[in-house]
Amino acid sequence: MPPTDPTDRTDPVQLSDDRLLLRLPAQSDVEAIALACQDAALQRWVPVPVPYERDHAVDFVASRPERWAAEDGEMTLAVTDRTDGRLLAMVGLHARDAGMREIGFWTAPWARGSGVMTAAARLVCRWGFEDLGLARIEWWAGVGNHASWRVAEKLGFTREGTCRSRLPHRGNRLDGWVAGLLPGELR
Amino acid sequence: MTEGQRTYPVPELEQEGLVLRPWRDDDAAAVREMAQEPVSRQWSASLRTVVTDEDALAWIRRRRGGGRVDWAVCDVTTGDVVGRAGLHGIGDDGRNAEIGYAVVAGRRRAGVASRAVAAASAYAFGPLALTRLSLIHAIGNPASCAVATRCGFAYEGTERAALDHGDGVLHDAHRHARLATDLGGRVAPPPQAPPAIEPVEIAAGRVQLRPPSPADAEDALLMLGDPGVARWNPGPGTLDLDEARAWCARGADWSSGTHATFAVLDATSGRLLGNVSLHRIDRAQRDAEIGYRVAPWARGQNVASGAVAAASRWAFGALDLVRIELAHAIENPASCRVAEKAGFLLEGTLRQAFVYGDGQRYDEHLHARLVTD
Numbered sequence: 175m176p177p178t179d180p181t182d183r184t185d186p187v188q189l190s191d192d193r194l195l196l197r198l199p200a201q202s203d204v205e206a207i208a209l210a211c212q213d214a215a216l217q218r219w220v221p222v223p224v225p226y227e228r229d230h231a232v233d234f235v236a237s238r239p240e241r242w243a244a245e246d247g248e249m250t251l252a253v254t255d256r257t258d259g260r261l262l263a264m265v266g267l268h269a270r271d272a273g274m275r276e277i278g279f280w281t282a283p284w285a286r287g288s289g290v291m292t293a294a295a296r297l298v299c300r301w302g303f304e305d306l307g308l309a310r311i312e313w314w315a316g317v318g319n320h321a322s323w324r325v326a327e328k329l330g331f332t333r334e335g336t337c338r339s340r341l342p343h344r345g346n347r348l349d350g351w352v353a354g355l356l357p358g359e360l361r
Numbered sequence: 362m363t364e365g366q367r368t369y370p371v372p373e374l375e376q377e378g379l380v381l382r383p384w385r386d387d388d389a390a391a392v393r394e395m396a397q398e399p400v401s402r403q404w405s406a407s408l409r410t411v412v413t414d415e416d417a418l419a420w421i422r423r424r425r426g427g428g429r430v431d432w433a434v435c436d437v438t439t440g441d442v443v444g445r446a447g448l449h450g451i452g453d454d455g456r457n458a459e460i461g462y463a464v465v466a467g468r469r470r471a472g473v474a475s476r477a478v479a480a481a482s483a484y485a486f487g488p489l490a491l492t493r494l495s496l497i498h499a500i501g502n503p504a505s506c507a508v509a510t511r512c513g514f515a516y517e518g519t520e521r522a523a524l525d526h527g528d529g530v531l532h533d534a535h536r537h538a539r540l541a542t543d544l545g546g547r548v549a550p551p552p553q554a555p556p557a558i559e560p561v562e563i564a565a566g567r568v569q570l571r572p573p574s575p576a577d578a579e580d581a582l583l584m585l586g587d588p589g590v591a592r593w594n595p596g597p598g599t600l601d602l603d604e605a606r607a608w609c610a611r612g613a614d615w616s617s618g619t620h621a622t623f624a625v626l627d628a629t630s631g632r633l634l635g636n637v638s639l640h641r642i643d644r645a646q647r648d649a650e651i652g653y654r655v656a657p658w659a660r661g662q663n664v665a666s667g668a669v670a671a672a673s674r675w676a677f678g679a680l681d682l683v684r685i686e687l688a689h690a691i692e693n694p695a696s697c698r699v700a701e702k703a704g705f706l707l708e709g710t711l712r713q714a715f716v717y718g719d720g721q722r723y724d725e726h727l728h729a730r731l732v733t734d
Binding site: 271272273274309310332334335336337338339340342347352354356 | 729
């Protein structure tokens with residue numbers, strides 16, 4: 175039998191470095207989330223509802239505490255600017271198998287090209303290995319999502335395969351890239 | 362449930378073309394008629410006892426018992442009895458009760474139940490000052506589920522083996538409830554459970570696939586005890602014969618809609634050769650995973666590849682799947698040959714992806730077959 179998933183029933187955490195604070199999404203983030211999710215580049219790869227309405231953001235924020243705790247849940251953190259509290263990105267670890275989680279993220283258009291996503295994902299991966307004791311973090315993205323891969327590659331992920339018709343995406347299915355990051359590989 | 366001894370007055374209530382009034386002894390004929398109708402008999406355990414006018418009268422007198430308020434629901438113009446509604450199981454603390462209702466055959470689909478439930482609820486939360494009303498219905502009765510959500514009774518869960526439909530089996534039931542503090546109005550319906558999968562048998566040349574049977578338990582026990590199977594197919598652990606029977610029975614229950622597990626048998630002798638299981642079936646996303654075990658006495662005969670190919674063909678058709686994944690430890694090359702023979706292309710090598718039966722984490726090959734392959 176696989177060991178008990180050490181990530182079970184973990185309460186939401188806050189992570190930070192000198193520039194960023196990662197915390198549970200709050201209702202005060204709703205306007206920024208709704209605005210970011212209008213972005214065509216984000217909509218192309220992230221399976222958010224289209225058209226994205228303000229109520230989608232309200233529901234997303236409201237469901238986070240419960241989704242954080244759920245057995246098949248997602249540990250989602252809002253990435254914010256430490257100085258002015260502005261929302262910059264979203265990052266989460268999604269339940270997969272015991273000892274393993276999948277990382278997912280999106281960057282708001284106003285925060286791209288600044289290394290925010292890589293820094294935030296690095297904090298989350300380090301927390302995943304050191305505090306949750308994960309044995310593997312997995313990354314999936316649609317084939318051709320180079321921006322996402324650049325983040326994963328900088329963190330030390332190794333591409334492991336290309337899976338056909340793998341990712342459900344608004345009634346369609348995309349071919350998917352898969353990569354893995356093991357303890358000791360995080361850069 | 363014990364009912365409080367206290368008896369409650371039954372007021373007359375009017376609601377949009379209906380009048381809810383106390384039962385009278387001369388309603389017996391109407392009650393008998395309602396009880397003779399198959400749909401009412403199916404869903405109501407109390408009406409099922411009513412055959413004669415005397416039974417009907419006894420039923421009416423029980424409606425006047427303690428811990429309950431029960432109304433005849435009548436058409437306000439004609440005065441005809443068109444159904445019943447009631448609060449029962451009013452607790453000793455006078456805070457909780459359960460609501461029940463029935464509608465006569467000719468008056469269904471006209472909102473009678475919803476209006477009667479609205480009137481009874483208003484009385485329960487108003488003059489009776491209850492804080493909570495439960496509404497419990499058989500999951501096979503979607504009309505009742507619609508009444509519940511329309512009348513503001515939020516779905517709280519599914520109670521297993523909770524209701525007697527008179528067919529000798531106890532059925533699962535939805536529990537809904539409305540609180541006095543709820544706003545009323547329509548509430549969200551229960552989450553859609555995946556549709557149950559109808560068990561099937563598949564003839565595939567020299568092998569036959571069918572849901573596992575407790576009769577397979579002895580061979581299943583031998584198969585599960587094989588060191589290769591125990592290592593590469595981490596399953597139920599060490600079992601005794603009774604547990605193996607239960608394990609087979611569980612495999613044969615496909616009602617969750619998330620797995621379809623087959624025993625693979627020799628088509629001639631009927632002996633168990635292995636098993637193959639579609640699991641993590643997601644009907645909405647149209648994908649699944651497949652796994653298999655081969656008994657030590659059946660190795661080297663293409664049993665697994667034939668069974669996997671047959672089960673996959675069935676799943677692409679009957680379950681409308683588009684992608685089935687097959688993962689195995691790369692140290693298990695026999696499984697890689699099965700995957701290739703069954704038409705599952707190798708798509709990647711996932712490092713340290715799964716903990717197998719020896720407690721070790723292994724690199725895995727991820728294979729997949731698409732419906733279009």
